[in-house]
Amino acid sequence: MSSTSKRREGFAMVIAMVAIVVIGALIAGAFFTSTQEYRIGRNSLVAQRAYSAAEAGVTQPIQGWIKALNLSVNKGVTRAPDTLKLPGGDIAVRRLTRLDDYTFWVTSDGYAGGTGGQLASHARVNTIYRLAIPSFNIQGALTVKSKVEIKGSSLVDGTDLVPPDWVAGGVCPAPGPAVAGVAGADTSIVCSGNCPDNGKARMFGDPPKLESTTAGDPNTYIKFGDITWTNLAANADIKLPGGTYDPEPTPSGACDLKNTSNWGDPARTTQCADYFPIIYVKGDLKVAANAMGQGILLVEGSLEMSGGFVFNGIVIAQGDVKSTGNGNKVVGSVFAGNTYDTDSNNVNGNAEVHYSSCAIDRAQKGSATVVRAKQRGFAQIVQ
Numbered sequence: 001m002s003s004t005s006k007r008r009e010g011f012a013m014v015i016a017m018v019a020i021v022v023i024g025a026l027i028a029g030a031f032f033t034s035t036q037e038y039r040i041g042r043n044s045l046v047a048q049r050a051y052s053a054a055e056a057g058v059t060q061p062i063q064g065w066i067k068a069l070n071l072s073v074n075k076g077v078t079r080a081p082d083t084l085k086l087p088g089g090d091i092a093v094r095r096l097t098r099l100d101d102y103t104f105w106v107t108s109d110g111y112a113g114g115t116g117g118q119l120a121s122h123a124r125v126n127t128i129y130r131l132a133i134p135s136f137n138i139q140g141a142l143t144v145k146s147k148v149e150i151k152g153s154s155l156v157d158g159t160d161l162v163p164p165d166w167v168a169g170g171v172c173p174a175p176g177p178a179v180a181g182v183a184g185a186d187t188s189i190v191c192s193g194n195c196p197d198n199g200k201a202r203m204f205g206d207p208p209k210l211e212s213t214t215a216g217d218p219n220t221y222i223k224f225g226d227i228t229w230t231n232l233a234a235n236a237d238i239k240l241p242g243g244t245y246d247p248e249p250t251p252s253g254a255c256d257l258k259n260t261s262n263w264g265d266p267a268r269t270t271q272c273a274d275y276f277p278i279i280y281v282k283g284d285l286k287v288a289a290n291a292m293g294q295g296i297l298l299v300e301g302s303l304e305m306s307g308g309f310v311f312n313g314i315v316i317a318q319g320d321v322k323s324t325g326n327g328n329k330v331v332g333s334v335f336a337g338n339t340y341d342t343d344s345n346n347v348n349g350n351a352e353v354h355y356s357s358c359a360i361d362r363a364q365k366g367s368a369t370v371v372r373a374k375q376r377g378f379a380q381i382v383q
Helices: 012-057 062-069 229-234 359-365
Strands: 084-087 091-098 103-112 121-132 140-144 145-150 155-157 180-184 209-211 238-245 280-287 291-297 304-305 310-318 321-322 329-336 345-346 350-353 369-372 378-380
Touching: 012 103, 012 121, 062 091, 062 103, 062 121, 103 304, 140 145, 140 155, 140 350, 145 329, 229 280, 229 291, 291 359, 310 359, 329 359
Parallel strands: 140 180, 140 329, 145 345, 155 350, 180 209, 238 280, 280 291, 280 304, 291 310, 304 321, 310 329, 321 345, 329 350
Antiparallel strands: 084 091, 091 103, 103 121, 121 369, 121 378
């Protein structure tokens, strides 16, 4: 008998092909998934960088930025965009709108990965800031706790005065009502010249001199509304030890805010015209002749003006205020909070102290601390 050979069908190749297809699909799926995960992670990172850039735009450096613009931006005005460059190449484009005298609205567009292309990301946030402005208890051109002697051709005048160098620029509104020339705790030791009065009028205002319990209150010289002496000293733009100083503004170019000899420009002839710093001197201060400044001057001791010193704003000395030489002129208001009854505050020669609501207002706003509004102070804007 002969046997017949039968061909057996193979299945190994089919299984191998199916396995190759399945493995290829798994590899392709894994590659696609990993690519998507990488892109999602990369895009999320870039989006977070954009949000961080936008957030940085409304948080740093806001204090100095708004403070520098405070006196030059009118209500309802939106300034041209300001670009803040950040490490890593990210940027924040900021826009500031003044809502009223005390409130600012800041929007910030953060960009990461450039401003166009597949990797670019954009986020926008906004926030509301307000000015925390010290409130000084102004009762006169000169407020003192103890004795006052006004000699020679000197005067203290409570009539509201626009600083002469500010008239042409339209910096100030029309003058307001007058205040007292001198507000003192005891008017019997507030006199024109050596006490008692010698009959020559050197005090002017409504009234020329005012007896005030506020002038005798120590808090008048250290507490200014919700802000204290300590707060102002801590936020001072210029901090100096006691000594003799000769301040003058930056002569040309940009206003040098790092120069401790730059106390602003009351003559408004340089770029420092709208710079109203807080100057804090820890100790006695003697100002050299023919110096100038503006803002708020805090002296934790006594102040002596040597002659020709011009200052627009608010002067507060915890000790005595003494004027020597000729031509010293303070326009705004002066506080002398000496605590010894035997001390005297002398205004000699032809020194002048003039009340000015405009100089006080600009000094207050220039010294304001910028704080974020407590309610709805920060929010992301959905694109």
